[in-house]
Amino acid sequence: MADDAQSAKPAAGAAPLRGPVLPAAMTGSLLGITAIALALGTFMQVLDSTIANVSIPTISGNLGVSTSQGTWVITSFAVSNGVSVPLTGWLMMRYGVVKTFVGSVVLFTIASFLCGVSWNLPSLIICRVLQGAVSGPMIPGSQALLIMIFPAAQRGTALAIWSMTTLVAPICGPILGGYISDNISWPWIFLINVPVGIVCAVVCWRNMLSRETPTRVVPIDRTGFFLLLTWVGALQVMLDTGKDADWFNSPAIIVEVIIAIIGFIAWLIWELNEQNPIVDLSLMKSSNFVIATVVSCLGYAMFFGANLLQPLWLQTRMGYIATWAGLVAAPSGVVAVFLTPFAARLMNRLDARWTASLSLLAFAASFYLRSRYTTDVGFAALVVPMLVQGVAMSTFFVSMVTLTLNGVPGQQVPQASGLYNFARITAGSFAASLVSTVWEQTATLHQSRLSEAMGAQDPAFVAAIGRLQSLGMTAQQAVGAVANQVVSQAYLLATDDIFRIASGLMIVLIPCVWLTKKALGAGAGHAAAD
Known part of the structure; x- marks a missing residue:
């Protein structure tokens, strides 16, 4: 959505650009074609955050599930995207912004195709989880690369292109999703990403690989990430399935709550003592950061x-x-x-x-x-x-x-x-x-x-x-x-x-x-x- 992109403005993806020397800016048609390709990458990711919202009743009816179960198509994408965000900075420092962005686009395109050919709700949810997980670097990566290819005097234009793309996508999402669901078939709300993703990946790879950012081997907090994935996943599954399982009258729901609580406590302890945490919880010492984040989350x-x-x-x-x-x-x-x-x-x-x-x-x-x-x-x-x-x-x-x-x-x-x-x-x-x-x-x-x-x-x-x-x-x-x-x-x-x-x-x-x-x-x- 617009909000996803705007909030990512100072994203971790910008970190690799702080190398000693930036590549020379592009000019002419090469600049225009590459900028469009990068904008398409942002457009796809933001579009997929909204395109399914109006299609949930259609998808639910086609797959023979209730609309409340159909909303798992939305939540599975969102939660996996959120969990993948802390990895973005590490991926870009380890493999470079260009490779990370293009790899993310390729995997996102494959995941979109798999969503389109899903045959039931569980298969669609699995593919949406994959789609959300690999989409984390797309927004910060496209922003970082747009800034890189534009001359310094025109970087305001680069950010304007990026911002407008993230605002236009939420307009197109509900309309496009509704039209496709009514007049074609709901799988095409995902399959339309395939040609766009191929064009974006090919153009960016051909035009940007020579401009790859410096890389370095940096440690990654695997245990912290696993614990994060565990407690967030358990909590999300509990919220999604609680109504149908009669909440705490179900042993499965009780187990999920226990896993979420234990996982969260273990994650907190680990992150507070880890030298290179996946999430820097020392930021929570700032009351300003905590209050603003809580207000933003609730809003x-x-x-x-x-x-x-x-x-x-x-x-x-x-x-x-x-x-x-x-x-x-x-x-x-x-x-x-x-x-x-x-x-x-x-x-x-x-x-x-x-x-x-x-x-x-x-x-x-x-x-x-x-x-x-x-x-x-x-x-x-x-x-x-x-x-x-x-x-x-x-x-x-x-x-x-x-x-x-x-x-x-x-x-x-x-x-x-x-x-x-x-x-x-x-x-x-x-x-x-x-x-x-x-x-x-x-x-x-x-x-x-x-x-x-x-x-x-x-x-x-x-x-x-x-x-x-x-x-x-x-x-x-x-x-x-x-x-x-x-x-x-x-x-x-x-x-x-x-x-x-x-x-x-x-x-x-x-x-x-x-x-x-x-x-x-x-x-x-x-x-x-x-």
Whole structure:
């Protein structure tokens, strides 16, 4: 998504570029072709973070699983991507930025093909895990290489190309995913990556290999990475399968919780004593870093969960096809594209706490507007909150990166960026798992309450049955129609409840932002990096 890329701005991938001499910049058509290829690499990764959101009902129906199980297609990609982020800096230092980026693109392309030919949900989830795991270096790698090939005077242009690519992809994702699901076949939301990935890999390999960055043998914390993978994986599986397994009434869920707790404690102990940790937990000594990271994680979790919930509700309960659900989501990205250049100028003049607060307020307003939906809501009323969300997106991610990295010593910026991105992406994957579960359970509670309130002797129920029978329905058909309305209202109330809670939490986060240190715009984070 836009947020993934923007938050990776000071990514660990930039570290290998601090060698003694940078290669000469490219010029002419070679520069243009290579820049397009690198942008395509970023575009693919960000696109795949959003393209499946509107396709979950279609994928679930085709594979014969529930929509809550279908969301595992989203969470498996997100959590594996988050876990792979801490490895990015080590890979680029060990093998070079060019080889790491091209290798990541090649593996991502293969994983995309495997996703497209998956025959059931388990095979698709395995392939999505692979796809997320190998995509970690794509965003920081493309940014680092774009900066390398452009002349120094035009590196602002390079970053502009990179930033716009990361903003355009979330616009195209829902629309493209919806259109493909409705008019072609859902596997093509993954198969379209294959020709793009081949072109990107071939062009970058041919044009960039001679510009490979210096490499060196650096130690890697294998034990720390294994423990990280263990506790995050166990927790994610528990969140994904808990509802279907009846939570703590299931021995499997209890075992997963125990593994997650023991794995987390062991990971903490190991990382605090490891000389070259996979995640530098010494950063947690900075209250500024901790507060900003927590605010960013919670804000992103609600944003990510809301973006998953709305298309689910529209398609499963409101009769929207995937294309129209995608068109509802797209305006937020359009607004973000237009406002980001102006927001960047604003952030150069204002304390980042102000811009972060503005974005949280805009998110709260967007969620509040969505909490007032009814079952007869029109397309325009659905789009307006998304336009407001676009305002929030234009400043939130860069503002939070700036606040998070403010005051971090230059030599720790890559580690800080890696920890920040790992925490944020993982929070999003956990939110995706929780939102579908909470939605289903809240809807069940509302359905029970509505059914109790509308008994067989209730005057409103009797009147509704009578009106439907007067239209030609049998008594059984009339009761079924009323029952369907009760279910629709229950899911509407559950949707409104979740958006209302999200709006309130965004408001609560605003004073938390002001517990961080003053940071003047985007420059604070970059200053630290320099």
